[in-house]
Amino acid sequence: TVAISCQQVSKTYETRNGPVNALSPCDLEISPGEFVVLLGPSGCGKTTLLRMIGRLHDHTSGSLDLTPVEAGETTTGFVFQQANLMPWMTVEENVALPLRLKKQPKATRMETARDLCSRVGLENFTKSWPRELSGGMQQRVSIARALADDPQLLLMDEPFGALDALTRTRMNSELERLWMASGATVVLVTHSITEAIMLADRIVVMSARPGRIVSETRVPFPRPRG
Ligand code: ADP
Numbered sequence: 001t002v003a004i005s006c007q008q009v010s011k012t013y014e015t016r017n018g019p020v021n022a023l024s025p026c027d028l029e030i031s032p033g034e035f036v037v038l039l040g041p042s043g044c045g046k047t048t049l050l051r052m053i054g055r056l057h058d059h060t061s062g063s064l065d066l067t068p069v070e071a072g073e074t075t076t077g078f079v080f081q082q083a084n085l086m087p088w089m090t091v092e093e094n095v096a097l098p099l100r101l102k103k104q105p106k107a108t109r110m111e112t113a114r115d116l117c118s119r120v121g122l123e124n125f126t127k128s129w130p131r132e133l134s135g136g137m138q139q140r141v142s143i144a145r146a147l148a149d150d151p152q153l154l155l156m157d158e159p160f161g162a163l164d165a166l167t168r169t170r171m172n173s174e175l176e177r178l179w180m181a182s183g184a185t186v187v188l189v190t191h192s193i194t195e196a197i198m199l200a201d202r203i204v205v206m207s208a209r210p211g212r213i214v215s216e217t218r219v220p221f222p223r224p225r226g
Pocket residue numbers: 013014015020021022023040041042043044045046047048049211
């Protein structure tokens with residue numbers, strides 16, 4: 001698990017039409033193991049902030065620190081709006097991919113992958129091809145893949161945006177269960193108020209033009225972990 005500290009972090013994209021101020025300087029402290037939801041309308045800088053936390057984008061100013069509680073480097077899992085599965089790999093091979101990139105032996109990584117598949121309810125689809133699965137099932141594969149190397153930090157950008165309402169509700173409960181079983185710090189981007197209220201320890205509300213944090217609300221019912 002990992003602590004996140006953003007101090008006066010801002011982002012300006014340089015484009016052909018000049019600079020775009022995506023995020024005004026903002027402060028955000030996230031505790032180890034906390035589940036934080038970034039909520040706000042399109043264009044308020046949610047994706048930008050999430051990507052800077054994940055080091056997919058540099059920040060323009062301020063300081064942004066990730067402090068792992070355990071020794072060693074911070075491992076981060078990403079889930080995007082699209083599942084982005086490898087179409088030529090089976091479900092279990094997709095889930096095992098991060099471990100394959102870490103050169104884990106095949107037998108161990110496939111065992112981990114099959115275990116993760118059952119944790120997201122796909123135990124009967126481990127040998128299926130991504131195209132044989134529904135959108136919700138593909139997104140579950142991408143969540144299992146993000147969890148494969150036991151990340152200390154899980155960053156999710158509207159992971160359920162493309163799903164129907166029922167699948168989305170089920171995925172929310174599944175995600176909460178997986179989070180409670182892991183020690184990971186989670187930052188989730190959504191523009192669903194319902195999703196934010198269901199999942200968050202803390203809701204960070206953002207607003208556009210210019211992108212900024214306007215409020216933070218702690219959800220008053222702490223959940224048991226472990
Ligand atoms: P959100 O995720 O809340 O919809 P984004 O972080 O995607 O917001 O975008 C914030 C602002 O930054 C928007 O005005 C968007 O157009 C702009 N923006 C995002 N990514 C880029 C980029 N790669 N280049 C230029 N402008 C960008």
